[in-house]
Amino acid sequence: MGDQRAGIRELTRRTLLLGASASAIAAAGCAEAVTRHATSSRLAAISATPSERAHTANDVALLRTAAALENLGVYAYGSALHRVASGQMGPPPAVVMAFASQVRSHHAQHAQALNRILERLGSPPYTRPDPAMFRSVEDGLPAVGSIKELAIFSLTLEDALAQTHLRNLTALTDRAAIVTTAAIGPVEQQHVALLHINAGQFPVLHAFGPTDQARPVTDPS
Amino acid sequence: MSTATFSKAQCVAALQTAASLETIAHSGYLSAIPLKQVRQAPQLVTQFNESAAAHHFAHLQAINDALGALGAAPQFHPDMKIADALTPLLARVPRAGLPAVLQAALYVEERLFATHTAYSMRAADSKQRALFGSIAGVEAQHVAVLRQAQVLVESGHERQIQLPPPHLVTIPPAAGTQPIPDAFAPTTLARPYREGAVGG
Numbered sequence: 001m002g003d004q005r006a007g008i009r010e011l012t013r014r015t016l017l018l019g020a021s022a023s024a025i026a027a028a029g030c031a032e033a034v035t036r037h038a039t040s041s042r043l044a045a046i047s048a049t050p051s052e053r054a055h056t057a058n059d060v061a062l063l064r065t066a067a068a069l070e071n072l073g074v075y076a077y078g079s080a081l082h083r084v085a086s087g088q089m090g091p092p093p094a095v096v097m098a099f100a101s102q103v104r105s106h107h108a109q110h111a112q113a114l115n116r117i118l119e120r121l122g123s124p125p126y127t128r129p130d131p132a133m134f135r136s137v138e139d140g141l142p143a144v145g146s147i148k149e150l151a152i153f154s155l156t157l158e159d160a161l162a163q164t165h166l167r168n169l170t171a172l173t174d175r176a177a178i179v180t181t182a183a184i185g186p187v188e189q190q191h192v193a194l195l196h197i198n199a200g201q202f203p204v205l206h207a208f209g210p211t212d213q214a215r216p217v218t219d220p221s
Numbered sequence: 222m223s224t225a226t227f228s229k230a231q232c233v234a235a236l237q238t239a240a241s242l243e244t245i246a247h248s249g250y251l252s253a254i255p256l257k258q259v260r261q262a263p264q265l266v267t268q269f270n271e272s273a274a275a276h277h278f279a280h281l282q283a284i285n286d287a288l289g290a291l292g293a294a295p296q297f298h299p300d301m302k303i304a305d306a307l308t309p310l311l312a313r314v315p316r317a318g319l320p321a322v323l324q325a326a327l328y329v330e331e332r333l334f335a336t337h338t339a340y341s342m343r344a345a346d347s348k349q350r351a352l353f354g355s356i357a358g359v360e361a362q363h364v365a366v367l368r369q370a371q372v373l374v375e376s377g378h379e380r381q382i383q384l385p386p387p388h389l390v391t392i393p394p395a396a397g398t399q400p401i402p403d404a405f406a407p408t409t410l411a412r413p414y415r416e417g418a419v420g421g
Binding site for chain 2: 091093094095096097098099100102103105106109110113147148151162166169170171175178179180182183184185186187188189190191192193194197198199200201202203204206207208209
């Protein structure tokens with residue numbers, strides 16, 4: 001009987017906590033996301049243990065970091081395509097335009113997939129470019145004067161993406177997040193390889209994917 | 222392909238299967254290095270061959286180390302199903318030259334890429350997940366580079382296989398899109414996890 005009362009008290013406390021966090025998110029301007037996912041996330045939160053909630057919070061932080069980088073990828077390749085097409089780096093090579101268009105599409109699809117998982121975990125989607133790296137892209141791109149320089153410039157972002165996904169793969173606990181991250185990471189590594197070729201560098205530098213350029217989870221905050 | 226997590230016994234079998242695939246890849250690249258069709262190709266092809274052989278050997282060692290840490294037997298034998306499938310592809314090399322070399326290499330690399338990706342999705346332990354994931358990205362890079370070389374050779378731009386390609390404006394757009402056709406790594410070519418298990 002005592003156990004039952006303790007269980008009811010804990011359930012009530014969790015429901016109140018959930019209501020408080022939902023209010024905070026709504027106040028921050030994310031009412032739509034809260035409405036859409038209130039039921040599923042409420043059920044998940046009520047049934048979650050403190051340990052599970054900690055895992056979910058960590059997964060959300062990791063996924064937001066990855067989504068922020070993917071959004072930056074969409075933005076950066078869009079800007080790069082514009083600059084190449086305008087002839088600012090010489091006659092636009094069709095192969096570079098095709099590659100950049102496709103990679104931009106990949107990053108958009110990755111961002112969508114990661115945001116779907118974020119929403120399922122009860123978090124609003126993260127739709128802005130990574131604020132920590134945004135300025136270097138915004139300031140650095142206009143100084144890029146050739147396709148080779150563009151490839152070198154793009155490598156910084158693609159390395160960060162590939163290595164962040166690989167780091168996340170080992171730290172995530174949600175099954176869908178693991179499966180999705182495992183499917184995205186190698187594709188970013190492929191982007192890296194082809195960029196190395198255009199940068200005049202050997203395309204496959206390591207026998208094992210490194211993680212020293214993975215972005216900290218504090219990036220999107 | 223299931224994405225259910227591996228039990229410890231399943232993970233051991235998966236590691237042994239991965240090792241058997243790495244053995245095939247390592248020996249395949251080593252045997253390709255002295256081939257006339259490779260020596261006459263652009264120098265980057267030979268450099269890639271040597272580098273990929275070293276990568277696959279490093280993968281084999283790391284996988285067998287992981288098996289040792291689990292108290293399981295290492296796997297040094299090749300995956301015979303893949304070896305058998307590779308035989309007719311290799312027989313084409315003397316007649317077809319570099320395109321056949323690239324096709325044979327891609328046959329193995331695409332299966333390695335898919336297998337490591339699929340296993341990284343299923344590994345329950347973060348150490349094994351990190352190992353499969355870390356290798357999957359490198360196999361993915363091998364695949365992309367080989368596919369780009371394939372497009373360049375098939376379109377008559379073999380001389381563009383250089384760092385960087387000297388005449389980018391002449392290269393067909395397919396060389397920028399065909400190497401990485403999917404936004405998400407496919408796993409349909411992944412090998413069954415018991416295929417290369419010791420005693421399996």
